[in-house]
Amino acid sequence: MVMVDVETRTLEAAGATLQYDIRGTADGAAADHPTLFMIGSPMDATGFATLASHFTDRVVVTYDPRGVSRSDRTDGATESTPEEHADDLRRVIEALDAGPVDLFASSGGAVNALALVARHGDLVRTLVAHEPPTAQVLPDRETALAACADIHDTYLREGMGPAMAKFFAVASRKGPFPANWADEPAPSPADFGLPTEDDGSRDDPLLGQNMRGCTSYRPDFDALRAAPTRIVIAAGEESEGEFPARAAAEIATGVGTALTRFPSHHGGFLGGEFGQEGAPADFAKTLHEVLDSDH
Structure with a gap:
């Protein structure tokens, strides 16, 4: 296994203190690829340990969303919104000063990433939004x-x-x-x-x-279609018919792209984190192919 150095940084945001981790350095092979940011919500950085281990050819960044693990809320609020998370993501990406990043976003993180790209598409080269569970786009x-x-x-x-x-x-x-x-x-x-x-x-x-902020978020499809970001909406092969996968299919239609199928299920990238097993090697292979494909 390739050993990769991990640097942890702290960033002050509006109403929260964020902590994020940087794996790898911007030299050698990593310089040939954009920085890859992996996010979830409420999943913290630990959920991406296995997936990140398959991307030693580039710098990988993970973080703890506000109110989760090491990222403490300082405003006393009891609920968060995708817009707040999007602003946190903006701050982290700008602090990286690494140019437009590639962004793999899972579950609630995918909802937050859609909010980010709608507002700040210039910060993201490619977004892979995997099973964003917003009920607003469903027929029901x-x-x-x-x-x-x-x-x-x-x-x-x-x-x-x-x-x-x-x-x-x-x-x-x-x-x-x-x-x-x-x-x-x-x-x-x-x-x-x-x-x-x-x-x-x-x-x-x-x-x-x-729970309420994520599932009630309404994507701004006009802004998403106008963004410079390449947007890939994804769902697991085993997830068909389930709420997050159904939402992904509707969002793909709204963005104007085909739904991309990834191996396994909603947590297909997990390799034992939180006691859940997906198919992380196959999942990472597909993610490599998607990120490295031509715009």
Whole structure:
């Protein structure tokens, strides 16, 4: 395995102190490629350790989104918006001073990346947005938005276990949300190995901070089509019919491009991080091909 030096930097943003990591140096082979920024939300930098290990030919940057892991919120806010995350990303990219970056964005990070490119497309050469879960673009948007809001409400009312069980059920549902989705029995936390007791905390970055802002974001398709960025919208081969993959297909249509299929599922790049396994070597191969293909 190639050993790569990692440098951690701190950056002050509006209402947060951000920490980001830089792997590799801008000399040798790395100079032949744009800096590659890998982001998620609420996934932090640790989620990209395996994927980053397949890109030793270039400088790779990862970061912790505001309110997650090492990036502390300083404004006391309990929820974040894609626009806030986009401004954080702008600050990090500008601090890198590395010219337009390539950006691989996963899940909520893909929503935030779309907000970034709509506002600051000059900072991103190629965006690969993998399964951005915004319900606003779905034909069944009203029921999908209600299901997502219910997850947040359940978290505030009952705590992490019941809310996360609903999140798993929503994220894995195949096909549109039916009009009577609220009449379905609530999934049991115990069935997912989740705690059934409420510990009283309400600071979960997924269920509390980002659930409503991420899923209710409406992409600015006019701005995205006008951006200088090459935009690639992607979904996992195993994800067809699931909420994030359905959203990806609709966004691809809105941007005016074909949906690009990647190996595996929503977390296909994971190599054991958070106990999840995808197909990281195949995923990285596809990402290399997409990034290195002609504009």
